[in-house]
Amino acid sequence: LRDLRAFLTVVRTASFTAAARELGYTQSAVSQQIASLEEETGRRLLDRRPVRPTPAGARLAEHATRILQRLDVARSELTGHADVGSELRLDVCPLAAPDLLADGLRVLRRSHPMLQIFVHSADVDEAVGAVAAGQAGAALVDGITAADSPLGLADAGLLASTALAEVPLVVVLPDGHPLHTQPALDLDALRDAPWIVAPSLSWPAIANAGVGGPVVYQGSDLATLLSLVRAGHGVALLPDGPWAAGEGFIRIPLRHPALVHRSEVVTLHNPAPVVEHLIEALRSRSRL
Amino acid sequence: LRDLRAFLTVVRTASFTAAARELGYTQSAVSQQIASLEEETGRRLLDRRPVRPTPAGARLAEHATRILQRLDVARSELTGHADVGSELRLDVCPLAAPDLLADGLRVLRRSHPMLQIFVHSADVDEAVGAVAAGQAGAALVDGITAADSPLGLADAGLLASTALAEVPLVVVLPDGHPLHTQPALDLDALRDAPWIVAPSLSWPAIANAGVGGPVVYQGSDLATLLSLVRAGHGVALLPDGPWAAGEGFIRIPLRHPALVHRSEVVTLHNPAPVVEHLIEALRSRSRL
DNA sequence: GATGATTACGGACGCCGTAAGCATA
């Protein structure tokens, strides 16, 4: 039902008028669509002036997003674009296998010299959404999970994902932290620590492992994050690697729970040949 | 798009006529709906005589199933049934926390003496589907996963699930099997073994761990499964517990990968009060 | 009083049913 699309647009733009313009309708039509939805559900879905979803409306918006996302994907798969044009958008999360990305791009530039590649830095949700919407040809995403377990970023079977890398996790502590002499750490020991979260690390996996405590900063930038750790404002959890090097803090392997930082490449199930080629290049250079 | 519902019904019944009857349309209407879908996608979705989905049609059916499932859930959540009537259907997988189920039912019968409870044995997909369709009030499901990791049975955010139990896994070998003296086993050692799979154990998690080999029997019954193991026809992977006891075979703990058998209870996000009560009873008796 | 959501009403399009056509077992 196209009412759902109208509803989502209204929620996003917080305006009937703006939504109508975007969808090519009159504001009257949008108003009727929302009224139709509210009558059908028997509940008020939007507060007016300002236009905001009610709790029920927010829940519906969640469902509607997923529904339309899957419709988009279904259409993309069925229309089966022969190949991407002269441009390819690639959404990447900052910590998702950056070394492999460089290799993959090199391969792609050699085999498709005329292809213009837009590398778009994004968080996981944005990257996955871009692939689902057909805006990006592929997404390099990452997250925390158990070894050999998929990240499960999109709805089941919605998108295809290929594992690229799994690296150990390290707890990053400021020098002089009470725990900084430990050879390895359990998350339990840091249960009430102030966590500084790298944006691309899926916090739910950690929260699920029983770690609580106030989050003092949701970093969008690794340098800032590390400087905050250095200043003693909190501790961070990062994939081991060169980006976690520097002065003023110490890296200690995470012992328990047995989690890893995993990178995957996410695409449609029937990607364009260029994208398939990229995936194969990435996969062949992966250690998994 | 109600075309999708028609399409799914046609696929399920393998007949335009039967689908039309079930949906309250004429066969002509259904034919037009399918034609509309095929024109819109530009691909043949069904073979006729016999009526079977083409590969593209099968893929669309997968998407359509999920889409309509989520629509059902959205409607259920929004209409917000005050409470279940005089009946409550509970779908349970055979190995999903059977001890907790017994406790939960006892609590429920005490607090709601007039409630008639239908306990419906089902596999995971069936159970989850029944909850999504509003046919069952809750489902007790199980599967194999890493410790503290959700099973991820439904699409993200579609249903609410609560962890009930996690128990170690044991490899069940016939007496005299070459490996039967090992104190613990890695799955690698059994890579090419003939596996006998308990239906409620999610095979993908095992396959993902790298275990292959032909599956000689997909059991629907634990006694049969164990007798097959006893007869030397294969090896099985089961949650540790009394159901895995008996003569003629031996249980050996699974050491690697670090997987557990996990049970969850799955419901709508806003279940009826009776169901909420059941969940609370289960949760409070759980060790998680 | 202006911006913006709602209500009233008329026209166009889409969708379903009836009925005829056609292919396959």
Added chain:
DNA sequence: TATGCTTACGGCGTCCGTAATCATC
């Protein structure tokens, strides 16, 4: 030849746009 899917066509309902109304900042 019979079953069952497809095509043709007509009526009814749905949905959108225009325009007037109403509410809120």
